[in-house]
Amino acid sequence: MKRGEHQPQTGPRPPDRERLRAELVQFMDRRGLRSTEQRRVIIEQLFGVTDHVTIDQLLESVRAVDPRVGYATVYRTMKLLAEGGLVHERKFGDGFTRYELADAHAHHDHLICLDCGKITEFEEPAIEELQDGIALRHGFLVRDHKHELYGTCAECAKQSDVKPGRVKTAHR
Amino acid sequence: MKRGEHQPQTGPRPPDRERLRAELVQFMDRRGLRSTEQRRVIIEQLFGVTDHVTIDQLLESVRAVDPRVGYATVYRTMKLLAEGGLVHERKFGDGFTRYELADAHAHHDHLICLDCGKITEFEEPAIEELQDGIALRHGFLVRDHKHELYGTCAECAKQSDVKPGRVKTAHR
């Protein structure tokens, strides 16, 4: 139990991941990247895990398969995959970068519980539209966006009830 | 020219800052904080600067007044002010923490230009409403939120036109 520990994620998701696999192969090919044992294991774990993994969580599961893999390799691999648009890099402000697969389900935003660390996803097309309107009005070309709600999830609220006075403490 | 450099901010803003001053005094009083020369200068600079300053930018302007102030003091002071809810801490993911005054104007979100670094603000009550709806639906108690659009601002788009191929490079 150490860095970036948090609760398990929300439910399963539709694996339209075949397309992702194909894109991955295509990307590695295009860039002339080699298929090494380490990369294979990392990618396998990434596909296996539900979501929003930190480098440490990922490394842990990778080492369960091959204990010889180092931090640097995971960092380098994730950076590559992010460049290739195969994973999304998420920074929720607690100091750990998290990664999630860029499958079709990818277009969503996040609810982050400051008490238990659980990350839930949401999607709201109406917000996207308003957002596009704002960008348009500013002549701004959106390449990426981030919409996150930080607070207390249903379970935590229920369990500890009001619990006043700790507003920023739990974060980080 | 060094860390966290970026373009000047968008226009002036209504200084309802009198209330903020009052809150500040109240906060320092409540916590038994001392009014030192350093804190006074830091706060003065903070009130004077338009927006979204990094620690370095702030320290620079502080040192223009009193060259003897150290990094640590600025960090510590900003942390205090953030705890007191007098400033907001913003992390746009480029590695620098930025601060902005928590005046009445504070309820807004950000457009961040990845090319020139300019930060523009926007406000969209309709989004807030949808957001509240989402939280409600999830039984989630929102304490804070973050809504940011990353991309190319109008000026940069005009000036360099399409310029394809550099999508993640400019950031940081």
Add this chain to the structure above:
DNA sequence: CTGCGTGCAAAGCATTTGCACCTAT
């Protein structure tokens, strides 16, 4: 006077990088 606040330098910590070795291709 007393203890909070400060400056400096050192420590922390996630992430990146240099380098010698390794291994896909």
Add this chain to the structure above:
DNA sequence: ATAGGTGCAAATGCTTTGCACGCAG
């Protein structure tokens, strides 16, 4: 063979902290 990958340890860069001194109350 040979250039790209890897592991390790050292380096980065922002932020925090320990400690001795200084100054507000």
